Amino acid sequence: MVQLKIPVVQNILQANDRLAEANRRRFDALGLFAINLMSSPGAGKTSLLERTVDGLAGRLRMAVIEGDLQTSNDAERILKKGVQAVQINTDGGCHLDGNMIQIALDSLDLEGLDLLVIENVGNLVCPAEFNLGEHQKVTILSVTEGDDKPAKYPLMFQISSVLIVNKIDLLPYIDCDIEKIRSQARQLNPNQDIFEVSCRTGEGLESWFSWLESNVAEKRKDRPRS
Amino acid sequence: MVQLKIPVVQNILQANDRLAEANRRRFDALGLFAINLMSSPGAGKTSLLERTVDGLAGRLRMAVIEGDLQTSNDAERILKKGVQAVQINTDGGCHLDGNMIQIALDSLDLEGLDLLVIENVGNLVCPAEFNLGEHQKVTILSVTEGDDKPAKYPLMFQISSVLIVNKIDLLPYIDCDIEKIRSQARQLNPNQDIFEVSCRTGEGLESWFSWLESNVAEKRKDRPRS
Numbered sequence: 001m002v003q004l005k006i007p008v009v010q011n012i013l014q015a016n017d018r019l020a021e022a023n024r025r026r027f028d029a030l031g032l033f034a035i036n037l038m039s040s041p042g043a044g045k046t047s048l049l050e051r052t053v054d055g056l057a058g059r060l061r062m063a064v065i066e067g068d069l070q071t072s073n074d075a076e077r078i079l080k081k082g083v084q085a086v087q088i089n090t091d092g093g094c095h096l097d098g099n100m101i102q103i104a105l106d107s108l109d110l111e112g113l114d115l116l117v118i119e120n121v122g123n124l125v126c127p128a129e130f131n132l133g134e135h136q137k138v139t140i141l142s143v144t145e146g147d148d149k150p151a152k153y154p155l156m157f158q159i160s161s162v163l164i165v166n167k168i169d170l171l172p173y174i175d176c177d178i179e180k181i182r183s184q185a186r187q188l189n190p191n192q193d194i195f196e197v198s199c200r201t202g203e204g205l206e207s208w209f210s211w212l213e214s215n216v217a218e219k220r221k222d223r224p225r226s
Numbered sequence: 227m228v229q230l231k232i233p234v235v236q237n238i239l240q241a242n243d244r245l246a247e248a249n250r251r252r253f254d255a256l257g258l259f260a261i262n263l264m265s266s267p268g269a270g271k272t273s274l275l276e277r278t279v280d281g282l283a284g285r286l287r288m289a290v291i292e293g294d295l296q297t298s299n300d301a302e303r304i305l306k307k308g309v310q311a312v313q314i315n316t317d318g319g320c321h322l323d324g325n326m327i328q329i330a331l332d333s334l335d336l337e338g339l340d341l342l343v344i345e346n347v348g349n350l351v352c353p354a355e356f357n358l359g360e361h362q363k364v365t366i367l368s369v370t371e372g373d374d375k376p377a378k379y380p381l382m383f384q385i386s387s388v389l390i391v392n393k394i395d396l397l398p399y400i401d402c403d404i405e406k407i408r409s410q411a412r413q414l415n416p417n418q419d420i421f422e423v424s425c426r427t428g429e430g431l432e433s434w435f436s437w438l439e440s441n442v443a444e445k446r447k448d449r450p451r452s
Contacts, residue, residue: 070379073374121351122266125320170400
């Protein structure tokens with residue numbers, strides 16, 4: 001059983017990487033900066049996106065691909081903000097893959113876009129293994145999940161260039177040592193940018209917006225003049 | 227790609243069910259009540275177990291199998307409470323399976339035990355698809371994850387006979403409609419028992435303890451007289 005399983009998983013990952021690479025070439029040709037946003041269920045991915053749309057209004061043009069097992073709740077929340085959004089329902093699948101993104105891209109008008117955010121299925125494990133063609137992976141961890149999570153789910157933290165620690169407004173009411181999160185994450189990935197924020201109060205979000213803006217500016221340089 | 231993947235997953239699930247069935251026969255022969263405890267990362271599985279060990283001390287004998295990608299933190303927390311515990315590290319794997327439990331059982335002294343709790347990997351998606359041989363599946367959802375989670379992760383809530391809504395002490399500080407959680411969960415599984423608790427303050431835990439005790443008493447009737 002185990003012998004049967006391992007080669008198949010490798011094939012899936014290889015085939016996925018080819019599709020992800022095609023997605024990335026498409027983003028690069030458009031001068032579009034793309035991120036893959038991952039977290040546990042309920043860590044605040046969609047709330048961060050709502051805040052980001054508001055915070056960057058007039059500063060850059062973005063679109064969102066939402067991934068969920070079921071419902072189109074999240075895409076509806078984004079559409080209400082006046083931003084292009086497409087919902088992928090995986091029908092039980094535990095992660096997005098390159099093929100799903102390729103299909104979803106056909107539903108978006110990509111011309112003149114600066115930023116594409118792909119919100120993955122809420123899962124701190126499986127999405128870490130599948131590239132989607134994004135330029136950067138971003139993980140959100142909410143302080144209510146506990147300060148032992150980087151050590152317990154290391155791959156997600158190793159592969160993400162940004163860690164957003166969310167819900168810091170709840171720190172007075174819980175037992176969570178935010179320094180422990182920082183030090184565990186830094187051990188796994190010394191170059192990771194860490195932003196401590198509250199999507200509820202808005203605290204700390206400006207640094208995140210600046211990070212996005214500087215990455216978008218970098219990618220814009222590659223955009224073909226029309 | 228998709229055609230290749232689907233039959234393999236079916237084979238894995240079938241093979242797993244056979245191993246799970248063997249585990250269950252073993253539990254039944256011992257008159258041992260076994261549960262599979264599942265949730266997102268950080269919803270409070272281990273905290274619930276710590277509270278349960280304390281709350282049921284002297285009332286029943288329990289053991290714990292801990293599942294994590296990495297670390298033995300959780301098993302150590304349980305061992306400190308004076309309860310038998312064994313840690314499974316899946317090394318990146320997103321769920322426990324029947325084979326892992328079969329192997330872990332050999333590390334436990336099962337004679338005279340009343341209750342076995344299997345704490346699955348923190349993941350609200352994949353563990354729902356793999357039976358371990360447990361008699362009941364129990365899901366924990368923390369209110370900080372948001373009130374839309376049953377609708378967004380329906381399988382987990384459909385298959386669980388018990389839903390424990392944890393961290394209710396944080397309700398005054400967040401936007402979460404606990405009635406929405408109840409109604410969504412009841413739509414998915416009308417027979418589900420729902421307990422609202424705080425593992426931090428201890429509120430609401432007695433109903434959960436009573437549920438465990440009555441299930442243990444039922445299973446004890448099958449226990450062979452020695």
